[in-house]
Amino acid sequence: MNELIEKIGNCVERGKINKASPFPADMKGQDGADEMTQQALETDVAVDAILQTCNDAMQRIGAKFGRNEVFVPELLMAAKAMHAVMKHLKPFFTSGAVKAKGKFVLGTVAGDLHDIGKNLVSMIIEGNGWEVIDLGVDVKTAKFIEKIQENPGCVVGLSALLTTTMVSMANTVKEIKANFPDVDVIVGGAPLTSDAAKEMGATGYARDPQGAVEWLNSLGVAA
Numbered sequence: 415m416n417e418l419i420e421k422i423g424n425c426v427e428r429g430k431i432n433k434a435s436p437f438p439a440d441m442k443g444q445d446g447a448d449e450m451t452q453q454a455l456e457t458d459v460a461v462d463a464i465l466q467t468c469n470d471a472m473q474r475i476g477a478k479f480g481r482n483e484v485f486v487p488e489l490l491m492a493a494k495a496m497h498a499v500m501k502h503l504k505p506f507f508t509s510g511a512v513k514a515k516g517k518f519v520l521g522t523v524a525g526d527l528h529d530i531g532k533n534l535v536s537m538i539i540e541g542n543g544w545e546v547i548d549l550g551v552d553v554k555t556a557k558f559i560e561k562i563q564e565n566p567g568c569v570v571g572l573s574a575l576l577t578t579t580m581v582s583m584a585n586t587v588k589e590i591k592a593n594f595p596d597v598d599v600i601v602g603g604a605p606l607t608s609d610a611a612k613e614m615g616a617t618g619y620a621r622d623p624q625g626a627v628e629w630l631n632s633l634g635v636a637a
């Protein structure tokens with residue numbers, strides 16, 4: 415069983431989604447995260463153990479990304495492999511057999527239609543044991559407010575790629591904090607800096623998905 419758990423973690427770190435996936439080349443034709451997870455569940459491997467090995471794998475690939483040892487394509491493939499695992503594990507979260515670390519409401523702010531960065535953050539945070547409520551792109555402030563009301567104790571993530579949407583992001587942060595002073599809000603995106611995040615009144619800032627995970631885990635939230 416330990417060997418199977420390690421193989422799942424390796425598939426996630428290497429970005430081996432399933433047997434049909436040609437990436438990475440040295441694992442072509444081998445079972446991937448999809449098949450391995452199914453096998454693990456069929457042999458009564460603990461869901462927590464599967465989730466932990468995946469968390470560890472995403473931490474490793476995230477650290478490599480931060481050191482420029484891998485790049486966005488590798489990180490994206492790892493996130494997709496993680497997503498393949500989560501498809502098998504989601505029923506356990508829904509049933510309450512496994513408790514999520516918290517709820518994370520995520521969206522790209524109004525006026526911005528870019529979603530690659532947001533999608534990466536979504537998959538990686540979900541893979542680290544959080545329930546992600548992805549609102550998509552061009553999300554108006556009212557939508558964030560609505561979802562916060564529906565999910566007490568959640569954490570909010572705002573994404574943007576365009577410099578022109580920084581005003582929209584700042585307004586959304588301001589409105590969220592005015593209505594929910596205790597809600598933690600993390601912002602991220604290419605035009606942002608930690609100083610800009612502080613000026614907006616955001617609780618946190620992350621330059622990449624791994625930074626967002628580390629910040630979230632530091633909160634100790636249980637929603």
